[in-house]
Each structure stands twice: as C-alpha cells, then as structure tokens.
Amino acid sequence: MSPRNDITSAPDRDEDAILEVRRLSRRFSRKPVLAEQLLGLVGKAPEIPVLTAVKSLDLTVRRGEVLGLVGESGCGKSTLGRMMTGINPPSEGEILYNGKRTDEMSRQERLAYTLAVQMVFQDPYASLNPRQTVGEILSEPLRVHNRCKNRAEISERVDAALNEVGLDPSYRDRYPHQFSGGQRQRIGIARALIVDPEFLVCDEPIAALDVSIQAQVINLFLELRAQRALTYLFISHDLSVVWHIADRVAIMYLGEIVELAPTTELFDSPAHPYTQTLLAEIPSVKRRRRAFQPVKGELPSPLNPPSGCTFHPRCPMATDRCRSERPISRTIAPGRTVACHLHEPS
Amino acid sequence: MMSDQSSSPLLAVENLRTVFHFADGAYPAIDSLSFELRAGEVLGLVGESGSGKSVAGFSLIGLVDAPGEIVSGEVRFKGRDLRKLSDEELRRVRGKSVSMIFQDPLTTLNPVLTIGEQMMEAISEHETVDPAAARQRCIDTLTKVGITSPQTRVDQFPHELSGGMRQRVAIATALLNQPELIIADEPTTALDVTIQGQILAEMQTLQKETGTALIWITHDLGVVSELADRIAVMYAGGIVEIGQVDDVLDSPRHPYTLGLLNSVPGDTPRGEALRQIEGAAPSLTARPLGCPFHPRCFRASDLCRTEEPPLAEAGDHSWRCHHPLDPEKTP
Ligand SMILES: Nc1ncnc2c1ncn2[C@@H]1O[C@H](COP(=O)(O)OP(=O)(O)OP(=O)(O)O)[C@@H](O)[C@H]1O
Ligand SMILES: Nc1ncnc2c1ncn2[C@@H]1O[C@H](COP(=O)(O)OP(=O)(O)OP(=O)(O)O)[C@@H](O)[C@H]1O
Ligand code: SF4
Ligand code: SF4
Ligand SMILES: [Mg+2]
Ligand SMILES: [Mg+2]
Numbered sequence: 161m162s163p164r165n166d167i168t169s170a171p172d173r174d175e176d177a178i179l180e181v182r183r184l185s186r187r188f189s190r191k192p193v194l195a196e197q198l199l200g201l202v203g204k205a206p207e208i209p210v211l212t213a214v215k216s217l218d219l220t221v222r223r224g225e226v227l228g229l230v231g232e233s234g235c236g237k238s239t240l241g242r243m244m245t246g247i248n249p250p251s252e253g254e255i256l257y258n259g260k261r262t263d264e265m266s267r268q269e270r271l272a273y274t275l276a277v278q279m280v281f282q283d284p285y286a287s288l289n290p291r292q293t294v295g296e297i298l299s300e301p302l303r304v305h306n307r308c309k310n311r312a313e314i315s316e317r318v319d320a321a322l323n324e325v326g327l328d329p330s331y332r333d334r335y336p337h338q339f340s341g342g343q344r345q346r347i348g349i350a351r352a353l354i355v356d357p358e359f360l361v362c363d364e365p366i367a368a369l370d371v372s373i374q375a376q377v378i379n380l381f382l383e384l385r386a387q388r389a390l391t392y393l394f395i396s397h398d399l400s401v402v403w404h405i406a407d408r409v410a411i412m413y414l415g416e417i418v419e420l421a422p423t424t425e426l427f428d429s430p431a432h433p434y435t436q437t438l439l440a441e442i443p444s445v446k447r448r449r450r451a452f453q454p455v456k457g458e459l460p461s462p463l464n465p466p467s468g469c470t471f472h473p474r475c476p477m478a479t480d481r482c483r484s485e486r487p488i489s490r491t492i493a494p495g496r497t498v499a500c501h502l503h504e505p506s
Numbered sequence: 507m508m509s510d511q512s513s514s515p516l517l518a519v520e521n522l523r524t525v526f527h528f529a530d531g532a533y534p535a536i537d538s539l540s541f542e543l544r545a546g547e548v549l550g551l552v553g554e555s556g557s558g559k560s561v562a563g564f565s566l567i568g569l570v571d572a573p574g575e576i577v578s579g580e581v582r583f584k585g586r587d588l589r590k591l592s593d594e595e596l597r598r599v600r601g602k603s604v605s606m607i608f609q610d611p612l613t614t615l616n617p618v619l620t621i622g623e624q625m626m627e628a629i630s631e632h633e634t635v636d637p638a639a640a641r642q643r644c645i646d647t648l649t650k651v652g653i654t655s656p657q658t659r660v661d662q663f664p665h666e667l668s669g670g671m672r673q674r675v676a677i678a679t680a681l682l683n684q685p686e687l688i689i690a691d692e693p694t695t696a697l698d699v700t701i702q703g704q705i706l707a708e709m710q711t712l713q714k715e716t717g718t719a720l721i722w723i724t725h726d727l728g729v730v731s732e733l734a735d736r737i738a739v740m741y742a743g744g745i746v747e748i749g750q751v752d753d754v755l756d757s758p759r760h761p762y763t764l765g766l767l768n769s770v771p772g773d774t775p776r777g778e779a780l781r782q783i784e785g786a787a788p789s790l791t792a793r794p795l796g797c798p799f800h801p802r803c804f805r806a807s808d809l810c811r812t813e814e815p816p817l818a819e820a821g822d823h824s825w826r827c828h829h830p831l832d833p834e835k836t837p
Contacts, residue, residue: 188666209658232698233670282669283610326786338526341609341692342555342725364669367695374725375769375780382779397670397698400728404776423776441699443728445755445770450732452706459704461654 176222177259178359178391179244179277184253186214186239211462213239215415216253218489221359226385226392228406228423230399230438234462236415237395238282241361244393245279246270275305278357280348282364282395287348288336294347295332298322301355321350326376349377353384359391366401378405399442403427408495411435414462414470417489421496431498433475469501477502514585515542516719517566517687522579524565526790527572533790535561536743539579545686546717550730550751552766553740554787559723560609562740563689566721567604568596583687602632605680609691609723614676615664621648621675622660628679647678652704670697677705684716691723706733727770731755736822739763742788742798749823759823759830761803797828805829 189210213236221227229237242248244255246262255262257273265273281287288297298318301307308314319329325346336344345365352360362381366374378401384390396402402409402423409426411419411434419432430436457474460466469487472478482501489499522539525532536558543549551559564570566581568588581588583604588596600606608614616624625644629635635643641660648656651674664672677693688709694702706729712718724730730737731751738748739760747760758764765783774780785802788794797815800806807829815826 230698233674233701234668238668286610286613328786328789331789340556340560364695375782379779379782382777399699400770404774404780438699441703443699443702443726443732445727445731445767447728447732448751449735452703452710452733454707455652455700455704459652459654459701463655463658 177220178223178257179221179393180254180256181217181219181240181244182254182256184214184217184219184240184243184255185212185251186236186243186248187212187251209463212415212465213462214243214250217415217417219410219417219420221391221393224385224389224391225407226381226394226405228402228409229393229395229412230397230402230409231412232414233397235412236462237412238363240412241279241363241393241395245277245361246274247279271305275355276357277359277361278352278355279361280345280352280363280365282367288344288351290336293333293335294322294327294339297336297347298351298354301351305355307355317354321354324353325350325380346377349380356388358389359393361393361395363395364397365394367396367398374401381405399438411438414460414465416470416499417497418471418500419496419498421498425493425496431492431496431503432471432500433477433502434471437474469499516545516547516584517543518580518582519566520580520582522562522565522576522581524561524570524574524576526574528791530791532575532577533793534743535574535790536565538744539565541738541745541748543687543719543721545719546713547736548713548720548722548734550734550737551721551723551740552725552727552730552737554766554783555725556787556789557740558743559740560691563606563691563721563723566689567600567606569600569606598632601628601685602683603685604687604689605683605685607676607680607688607690607693615672617664620661620663621667625660625675625679625682628682632683643682644678647681648675650681650708651675651678652701653678670701673697674701674705681708681712684712685718686716687719687721689721689723692725693722694729695724695726702729709733727755727766739766742793744798744826746799746827747823747825749825753823757831757833759818759825759833760799760827761805761831762799764831765802797826805831 187210189208217240231237243250257277260269262273295318298321299314302314302317308317318332322329322331327343327346336347339347349365366377381392382405385392394402394406406423409421409423410417411432413434419426419435426435427439430439455474460470460473466473468484469482472482475482487499487501489497490503491497492503520540522536523534524536525534539562551562553559565576568576570576576589588599591599622641622644626640629640629643644660645656648659653659653671653674667675673693680688694705697705709720722730722734734751736749737751737754738745739762740746741762747754747758747763754763755767758767768781769783783802788798794801796812797810800810803810809828815828817824817826818830
C-alpha cells in the first residue's frame, strides 16, 4: 500500500481542487397534469409541490483524495453526484472542473470532462442496458470515444477490465440479468474504469456486495487510487466502509452538508448531533438480538422541510432557536466545518 | 421469541435444486438446499455474491424463469408442498402468506405506474377492498417504513424516488397483506443506519404481533448478528454452515464462515488492504470437485479435493467440512 496523503495538513488552496461546486441547487417539481394545466389557463394554477433535493451547496473535492459522502436515504446524495458528473444539470450554481466552469466549456473541454469524471451507479441493474452483452456494454464507451486502434485492442481492454474487477472474461457474452446483484455492480465499476477517468463518483458502489467481495472491491479502489492517482467521491451510508477508505467525510442531511471533517477527527469527535446519531447506530457483529428502535422524533420530509435547522425534529439538543433560525456552516477547527447552533464561537 | 420447538416448522425445505440451462448443459445454482424455519423465527442467509442466495429465495416461491428450472426438492409451507401447487394456487400464496422483497427494487416496480397504483394492486389481488381504504393502508404502510409525506409520494412514479425510497416501497408492499413469511433479499442495503433501524423495528413489531417469520438475505453480518435467531452460510449453491447466531459467529466451524467474519472492516488499520478471502467464488459452470471451497481454503487436504464433505452436526449447529475449525479457538 502506498503511503496515504496527509490530507489534514494539506493547505486549503484552490489549486488542490479537482472539482468544486458552488451554491449548487437542484429542485424537482412534477409536471402539471392536464387538469392542472387547464386550471392554470383560467388563472387558478394549483400548487405543484416543489422539492429541493440539493440546497445551495458548496463542496470542494481535492485532487487525489477520497471524499466520503454520507447521509440519510433521500437526502440528495445521488442528485449531487449526478450533477458533478454532468449527467443532470443543476437548477442553480456552478460546477468547476480543474478550475473551469463546466457550463462555459468548449466542446472539447466538455468531452474531456465527461470522460475524466465517471460515475458508478447505485442501481446496477437499471444502469445496464438489458439488451447488450457485458462485452458490448464495456466496449461501447471505447468505440464511441475512439479510444482504441482496432477491435483486438478493444477486446483486450474489455478482458483486462473484467479481470480487474474480479469477473471471468468468459462472461463477456452474457446479459446483465444472468448475473447476481454483486456481479452486476462489478460490471458497472468496470464500465466506469474502462475510459481511464481521473475522478470517480461512486454511488453506493458496494452496497450490493457481500463482505468478502466488498473487501475485494474496497481493496481494488485503494489499489486503483495508488496506481492511477484517482480521486473519489465515495457515496455510502456504511460508516465502517467510509471510515476505512475516506480521507475526509461530508455528512449530508436534507440537501445540505451539515458536517465536513477529516475522517479520524469525525469519528473521534463527531460535532453535529446527526453525525453522533449515525455513529451510535452502526451495526456490529458483536451485538446480538438487539431490539431495534424506530427513529426518535419525526422524520422530516424534503417536500415539506422543517423550519430553522432541518434536523430539529429529531435532535435531542434542539432549542427554540433551532426551530426558527437556520444554522450556517462554520469552521470549528482547521479543515472542519459544522452547521449547528451548538458550535458557535462564544 | 415466538418459536416453539415442539410444533412442526412453518417452512421445511428439502434437497431443493435449481439449475440454469446453458448451451452446453444444465448447471445447478442451488443444490441439496435444506433447512427449516419456525413461525416467528428470523433466519439470516449470508454468502458471497453469486453463491445462490437470490436464486434460493426465488426457488422457494417458484419464481424461476427460463433458462432456470427448479428440478427437484420440496418446499413445505405449513405442511403443504408449494412445488405441487398449481400456478393459480401458488399465486394466491405469493404476496398473501409469503411475500418476497426483491434485491433490485427497480426491477419489481413498474415504471409506468405510480407507487400507489402498484401497492393497491398488491392488495386487490388478494381481497376486495374499497379504494379509499386501500389507499389509506398504502399510506400507513409507507409511513411505517419511514417514508415522509406519504400522501404525495403515493402519487409519484418510481423514478421520482431516491434509491433507498424505492427499496422502502418494496418493503412496504411486502408488508401490506401481513404475510406469515417474508423473504427479504438485501432489503436495507441502500439505507442509512437510522432508517434501517426504523424498518427493523417495524419488522420486529410485526413478528411479535403476528408471528411473521423472516428469511433475511444479506451480506451485512452486523445486521444478521443483531436481527437473526439463526444464520445460514451459503457457498457455491449450498448451505455450508447453519446454526444459532451465537454459535456460528462466535465459534464458526467452516473455514469460509471464518473468512467472511475476517473481511468485516473494523480490525484492519484505516486505509490498508482489508483481509479478503483469496481467490474468487467459482462460476456456475466451473464448480470444483469435492468441497467447492477447496481452491481457496487454507485447510484443504487431498480428501477435500475429491470428496464432498458430509453434513456434521452438534445440536442445532451443522456444517459441511472435512476439517472443521476447533470451536474452542474462537476467532
Ligand atoms: N437468469 C439467470 N441466468 C443465468 N445465470 C443466472 C441467472 N440468475 C442467476 N444466475 C447465476 O446463478 C448464480 C447465483 O446467483 P444469485 O443471484 O442467486 O446470487 P446471490 O447469492 O444472490 O449473489 P448477490 O449477493 O451478488 O446478489 C450466479 O452465478 C448467477 O450468475
Ligand atoms: N427525477 C426526479 N424527480 C423528482 N424527484 C426526484 C428525482 N430524483 C430525485 N428526486 C427527489 O430528490 C430527493 C433526493 O434524491 P436522491 O436520489 O438524490 O437521494 P439519495 O440521497 O441518493 O438517497 P438514497 O440514499 O436513498 O439513494 C428525493 O426526495 C427524491 O424523491
Ligand atoms: S442547530 Fe439545533 S437542532 Fe440543529 S443540530 Fe444543532 S442543536 Fe440540533
Ligand atoms: S472440506 Fe476441506 S476444503 Fe472444504 S472447507 Fe473444509 S477444510 Fe476447507
Ligand atoms: Mg442515491
Ligand atoms: Mg442476490
């Protein structure tokens, strides 16, 4: 294993950034159904719920790091990842790749960016074309982008990619549904790697894998990082995995980053009450037949977000102020930020 | 626990075998699969990717399509062999007494129907209910699995939900008809620990109130340890070790079980390679002779390379290994 970058002492300069997002937002609203459109014509447009999946979010990913992104289901992690890779456009805000705004790129720059930033999708089945064989799925990006001289080279690269993720190259001619869930996930990883990206957004890349394969894939990620100098945004809800692989961790809640810290510091002294809850609940093989508890307090809805601090309905420390005033993100130590009223400078 | 040792089991699986037909022959994805489950019991089914956990789940409820085929074995549910039922009878059992939560929620959810439409369909297939009451039942069940603003969500389409929400819709659908047995295939892999806790709490309530039994297919040994009464470890299509959670996790007898336990992150220093079981799981078409684990096993002998290990047992704990680990030497 190569020595890890000492991220903690790295100066927080923008030259370190491979990808930055600034005041990035993404809203979703339903398309009005016909009746609603008609009502709109007569001037009584009904209210169509709007959901803010990502809320004016700032985040910098540094070259060569593994940034873990952790948060509750539905808090906007995939949406953020899809915007970073250029798959979905933001509603507002900027994305900078190597210091350059992606919406101001020339065609050529844009192409370089879409190749260099790849995504491993959360839902391996939905993201693989069921009518293509694995060989076709993997060779497509090579062909589309003219990355190989001839068919022999394509086929060589496909075999190498399959080997790299621990799949037998003889599987080349099979279709996605003929694989188990974990095998499909590895096909997704192979597809992302085959174009030699420099930044990978991994959306729950190992959630579908069993522990032994998880270990293999984590080891693969660590190796690739050392060999290819890859940078990762590693989206996961599994804190033990994030602890193992990430240099820094961003905790997301209802569309916002509520805490950001170097990994060891986050685990040693979680500052945000949500982070503290997450750490307390990690399942362990040492605990047996536990009586599980439903979520204490009310789960907030992104369709109807709570006032003030969005965590307040579940926060054991909430005060009146939390219910009305939204906490802003503050630096509490070098490289550590948290958005919580408890951490105000006194 | 609701389980009652003396009564007959809720589910008894015997020598179940499912093959996949390829151009060059039929290859078993599960073979000689046997186990029992009592009412109210939680069985954790773990094993490497490709070991046949999902195929086992599908085979229990007769949902195997070509090129797959269930070729032999029995699946006795409350004394009735499900394999002998007609398609119509089986359909009535499925989704009513036995429901399955599939690993890939997107493949189960119909993209052109709203969440509510498909959940209501699951209800109306088994009983006649007033649409308003059915809708309310859907909304209540969505709330139980931690979906907020259920009144709005119920009218959304699957692609409008996050990955974890889709997973929870699949769970809610399985709970709708209060089944006696739930087969859950990696049901909480996309959920954070707090939401997962919410769902597991709901499952435990259901178990206490209605005696629902669970087969929980997962790779998360932490969850199995905290949730299950018994654990079955699968390798290359068969159960290689099964027993009470404490026995299997504290004194595993099969080297593969030990390998799984060792791959759990936690003891390895941060950023260093995790301990992994060397080698890859055998592909369906190239299962080794003898003990299928022998090419990767640190204890393998000549015997292991030629003879399939027989079933050995001590009380409720059984395993298939020629050279089992010493139970005194806990990992
Ligand atoms: N429709 C199919 N056609 C051909 N082979 C299949 C099919 N479905 C499954 N298989 C094969 O059967 C074996 C068992 O698959 P299964 O899906 O049961 O694995 P699993 O234990 O659930 O793995 P995972 O943890 O990755 O979901 C695998 O080798 C898989 O490739
Ligand atoms: N295409 C869409 N249309 C409408 N709403 C959407 C769409 N995509 C996402 N959303 C909504 O945006 C919110 C965030 O979704 P996202 O998929 O980013 O969550 P996530 O953090 O990745 O969750 P998970 O861990 O469950 O995958 C959710 O409330 C979801 O319903
Ligand atoms: S701001 Fe208040 S409610 Fe929000 S996390 Fe901090 S203490 Fe809790
Ligand atoms: S039978 Fe032999 S090869 Fe198989 S697990 Fe036991 S010791 Fe290892
Ligand atoms: Mg997601
Ligand atoms: Mg499976």
